[in-house]
Amino acid sequence: MSPGTLIQDFDYRLPGDLVAQQPCARRDEARLMVLDRAAPGREITEATVAGLGHFLKPGDLLVLNDSRVIPARLRSRKRTGGRVDLLLLEREPGEPIWRCLASTGKGLRPGTRLLIAPGFEAEFLGEIPAGRVRVRLHAGPDGVEGAIRRHGVMPLPPYIRREPGDPRDALDRERYQTVYAREEGSIAAPTAGLHFTETMLEDLARRGIGVARLTLHVGPGTFQPVRTERVEDHRLQPEACRLPGAAAEAVAACRTRGGRVVAVGTTVTRVLEWCGRDGGLVRPGEGWCDLLITPAHRFRVVDALLTNFHLPRTSLLVLVAAFAGRERILAAYEEAVARGFRFYSYGDAMLIL
Numbered sequence: 001m002s003p004g005t006l007i008q009d010f011d012y013r014l015p016g017d018l019v020a021q022q023p024c025a026r027r028d029e030a031r032l033m034v035l036d037r038a039a040p041g042r043e044i045t046e047a048t049v050a051g052l053g054h055f056l057k058p059g060d061l062l063v064l065n066d067s068r069v070i071p072a073r074l075r076s077r078k079r080t081g082g083r084v085d086l087l088l089l090e091r092e093p094g095e096p097i098w099r100c101l102a103s104t105g106k107g108l109r110p111g112t113r114l115l116i117a118p119g120f121e122a123e124f125l126g127e128i129p130a131g132r133v134r135v136r137l138h139a140g141p142d143g144v145e146g147a148i149r150r151h152g153v154m155p156l157p158p159y160i161r162r163e164p165g166d167p168r169d170a171l172d173r174e175r176y177q178t179v180y181a182r183e184e185g186s187i188a189a190p191t192a193g194l195h196f197t198e199t200m201l202e203d204l205a206r207r208g209i210g211v212a213r214l215t216l217h218v219g220p221g222t223f224q225p226v227r228t229e230r231v232e233d234h235r236l237q238p239e240a241c242r243l244p245g246a247a248a249e250a251v252a253a254c255r256t257r258g259g260r261v262v263a264v265g266t267t268v269t270r271v272l273e274w275c276g277r278d279g280g281l282v283r284p285g286e287g288w289c290d291l292l293i294t295p296a297h298r299f300r301v302v303d304a305l306l307t308n309f310h311l312p313r314t315s316l317l318v319l320v321a322a323f324a325g326r327e328r329i330l331a332a333y334e335e336a337v338a339r340g341f342r343f344y345s346y347g348d349a350m351l352i353l
Contacts, residue, residue, distance in 0.1 A: 004232045005231040005232060006231070007313050007318075010312060010314075010321060014337060014343060018337060020347040020348075022175075023171075027175070027195050027196065030049045030348045030349055031048060032046070032049045033335075034055055034351045035351070035353065037353060038353070052204070052306070053204050053207045058208030059260075060210070060261075060262055061254035062204065062209060062210065063214060063247065063251075063263055063272060065193060065213075065214060065267045065268050066180055066181060066183055066213045066215055067181065067185055067186040067216060067217050068186065069176060069189050073088075073152060074152055076122055078112065084108070086098075086100045087102075087155055087220075088100055089219065095136070096138075098137065099134055101133075111123065120140065122135040122137055122138075123137075123138060154173055154177075155188060157344070178190065178193035178194055179197060179198055180196065180201070182213075185217035186219075187219060188218040188223060189218070189345065191308045192266075193264050193265060210259070212247040212251065213244070214272075215240075215241060215242045217239055218239065219239045222236070222239065224314070224315075231315075232294055232296075235292070239288065241274070243285060247284065251272075261280070261302055262305070263302045263305050265308075270291050270293065273293065273297070273302065277300070280301055292315060293319040296322075304352060306351050307320055308343075308347055308350070309341065309344065311344065332350065
């Protein structure tokens with residue numbers, strides 16, 4: 001058996017104070033590290049995301065993930081007062097029954113009611129495989145979906161620390177969401193897109209840079225650490241995705257005019273490569289994307305990548321290293337730490353050309 005790619009080779013040191021706890025005051029003022037794979041050595045250019053257009057060319061195509069994050073974290077309490085946090089993962093067809101992650105199962109028996117808000121409760125139905133639980137949601141006149149929108153909290157990753165009643169909850173509802181989010185269904189943001197503003201998109205259009213949209217609903221598996229010794233043995237949980245005909249046509253037109261396909265984020269990269277055909281084209285369609293991109297992957301569609309800085313030992317960091325080279329990426333991360341870049345979901349960005 002081939003030794004494969006060892007996950008231990010995708011580790012790095014990060015001081016805790018560089019993990020961003022809130023976004024920049026303005027989306028596009030985040031810092032931008034630019035890596036040109038064709039440049040000799042390991043030269044790094046630094047800018048801000050607002051200046052992204054200076055590194056792109058007329059005829060290039062930005063591809064965005066328009067999935068919308070639902071406020072999927074429900075803070076509830078047992079009748080005894082104990083707190084139980086629920087993270088909604090998947091709704092079962094035809095019923096207000098959700099498969100969830102629960103912060104604790106202690107003291108929960110089928111039929112136990114958890115109070116989320118007046119008139120909004122979760123009925124515990126039992127445990128299911130993979131450490132998940134089933135709950136039936138009960139709501140008042142607004143209905144279950146309306147109650148989730150009103151009382152749910154944005155499902156921030158655990159490294160962004162928030163306590164109940166944190167005054168930044170309102171900020172998170174706005175900023176842990178892209179300005180172009182349309183299709184509801186993610187439980188985590190496609191974070192590379194968080195830096196864009198409407199003004200920035202208009203400026204890129206004036207420069208002759210096209211935009212296409214696809215959808216991948218981000219699930220819990222995207223950000224999970226790789227726990228296998230070999231990266232190739234890791235399995236990504238499938239995520240629902242859709243690549244419209246208009247996006248496929250935009251990629252084809254970009255190829256015809258000699259432009260570059262620029263993926264905004266690892267979610268976009270995975271869908272484009274999953275739908276990829278020879279010649280740099282993509283086939284439209286929808287389904288469940290479980291593509292794991294490792295250093296052996298041959299990129300057929302994506303020419304450039306805008307992405308945030310990712311956690312060590314994750315499939316996201318492996319994907320970025322597959323695109324730009326492991327040594328180059330780890331050296332860039334080391335430089336980002338030295339320069340005080342902000343990391344992870346609310347952090348700064350990297351453009352790889």
